[in-house]
């Protein structure tokens with residue numbers, strides 16, 4: 476769910492839990508589309524469950540039907556979470572990610588676009604993301620900003636973790652269409668300082684700044700990269 480700038484090839488097979496997986500990109504794309512289709516319907520289910528007013532008996536019948544579907548999905552499962560994988564073309568996939576995971580109905584999902592100044596994303600948040608009445612939960616705002624800021628800091632060419640994240644909630648963020656923007660303010664060694672915001676049609680609702688750190692052990696040595 477992330478558009479990709481060019482990424483230098485790395486020779487290492489797996490780095491810090493990021494798993495090198497040589498599934499060809501067309502096969503990754505095909506499977507991702509299948510799982511995204513399922514997640515889209517599950518997302519509809521979440522919204523429908525929150526907002527349903529059908530009677531109790533119907534709720535119980537639907538629950539029983541859904542339990543059967545869960546059993547069918549459980550027929551073949553990964554042993555743990557989906558993780559992050561990438562192939563030799565640096566096609567990365569993190570289908571369980573809480574913010575952008577294609578297979579994760581909890582993720583809005585955010586579709587992050589890299590632009591000249593950093594990253595942006597347009598997203599529509601519905602009833603599943605509510606905190607105060609009609610407004611986005613503050614933790615959800617922080618989660619989405621953390622992700623887009625992390626992606627901005629890493630620019631898909633290095634791995635960065637959130638070190639410190641500071642939020643300023645200027646006014647309530649209404650559920651509905653929103654725009655997130657993030658850019659790098661400055662860098663100091665392994666520290667990347669990122670600023671970001673969420674805005675609705677009337678302007679900025681949340682501002683954030685954060686320090687994202689490239690862990691020493693995950694640093695990609697430019698000498699290790701090849702252009703072949």
Ligand SMILES: CCCCC/C=C\C/C=C\C/C=C\C/C=C\CCCC(=O)SCCNC(=O)CCNC(=O)[C@H](O)C(C)(C)COP(=O)(O)OP(=O)(O)OC[C@H]1O[C@@H](n2cnc3c(N)ncnc32)[C@H](O)[C@@H]1OP(=O)(O)O
Nearest residue numbers: 490493567621622625626634636637638639686688690691
């Ligand atoms: C490699 C190939 C991979 C290919 C993969 C391709 C694509 C990837 C695709 C998808 C990626 C998916 C998702 C990623 C995107 C977004 C995710 C959102 C971000 C997150 O959700 S991420 C989870 C939450 N995050 C954590 O779980 C961090 C836990 N923590 C740690 O892992 C360490 O704690 C760490 C790394 C933070 C530091 O560890 P460290 O050992 O490197 O740090 P060290 O002590 O050496 O300090 C070095 C300098 O940073 C300063 N410093 C240290 N800590 C600081 C802090 N907290 N705040 C501010 N400054 C700090 C020092 O003061 C010093 O500064 P100075 O040099 O000036 O003295």
